[in-house]
Amino acid sequence: MVFTVGGIKGGSGKTTIATNLTVLLSKQGFDVLLVDADEQETSTDFTAWREENLQGEIGFTAIKLSGEAVRSQILKLVPKYDHIVIDTGGRDTTSQRAAMTVSDVYLVPFNPRSFDLWTLNKVERLVQEIRAVQATPLTAFAFLNRADPKGTDNNDAAELLQASEVFTYLPTPLINRKAYSNAASQGLGVVEMEAKDPKATTEITKLFEAINPLIVNR
Ligand SMILES: Nc1ncnc2c1ncn2[C@@H]1O[C@H](COP(=O)(O)OP(=O)(O)OP(=O)(O)O)[C@@H](O)[C@H]1O
Numbered sequence: 519m520v521f522t523v524g525g526i527k528g529g530s531g532k533t534t535i536a537t538n539l540t541v542l543l544s545k546q547g548f549d550v551l552l553v554d555a556d557e558q559e560t561s562t563d564f565t566a567w568r569e570e571n572l573q574g575e576i577g578f579t580a581i582k583l584s585g586e587a588v589r590s591q592i593l594k595l596v597p598k599y600d601h602i603v604i605d606t607g608g609r610d611t612t613s614q615r616a617a618m619t620v621s622d623v624y625l626v627p628f629n630p631r632s633f634d635l636w637t638l639n640k641v642e643r644l645v646q647e648i649r650a651v652q653a654t655p656l657t658a659f660a661f662l663n664r665a666d667p668k669g670t671d672n673n674d675a676a677e678l679l680q681a682s683e684v685f686t687y688l689p690t691p692l693i694n695r696k697a698y699s700n701a702a703s704q705g706l707g708v709v710e711m712e713a714k715d716p717k718a719t720t721e722i723t724k725l726f727e728a729i730n731p732l733i734v735n736r
């Protein structure tokens with residue numbers, strides 16, 4: 519299965535989701551390829567920290583691709599891996615479009631703030647454009663990241679995402695927690711931290727569990 523983590527807003531949590539999904543899938547015994555399709559190379563940095571921390575035993579393969587090569591190379595790599603996770607930059611780029619055309623699943627985190635949510639219609643149009651030209655169906659999931667521990671902003675944002683006819687809304691938000699950035703700076707998934715944050719571990723596990731059956735029942 520090929521997953522693209524995208525959207526057209528910077529800093530929404532794409533790399534956090536892509537790296538944690540890669541770690542979780544590889545921990546389940548799958549042969550996983552993490553593709554950095556963002557010129558900022560944040561997931562490449564993550565892999566470098568991981569190489570250093572785990573003495574090379576990182577548990578997955580990582581490469582960097584950009585532009586149209588994202589599509590042509592992934593098509594060649596699909597038979598070689600159980601799962602491919604593509605991390606993209608926060609803009610509507612050739613790389614992100616190329617990634618979407620070879621993906622089964624498109625994951626878009628939204629922060630519950632108006633600037634993020636304003637991009638919803640644009641991302642919906644992007645998904646529709648890709649669906650119009652893609653041979654295989656593209657399942658698109660939207661969910662909240664960096665959600666507030668309390669307050670009404672989450673509910674307002676959730677209602678907006680839920681109303682989307684393009685995205686399937688996942689009611690499994692990730693709350694704004696230090697554990698995510700702490701884990702990332704060590705090249706680890708939150709489930710791998712020595713001093714685990716049980717809440718972060720539970721919510722990231724729930725998020726990915728929510729994706730599984732929906733893919734199967736598509
Ligand atoms: N749920 C969360 N709680 C706390 N911090 C988070 C959470 N999700 C992401 N972050 C932090 O927010 C910052 C941006 O996250 P991340 O790099 O994953 O976003 P991105 O969408 O990949 O950004 P870019 O558009 O620059 O590629 C990082 O410092 C990350 O550690």
Ligand SMILES: [Mg+2]
Pocket residue numbers: 532533534556560561605606607
């Ligand atoms: Mg990123």
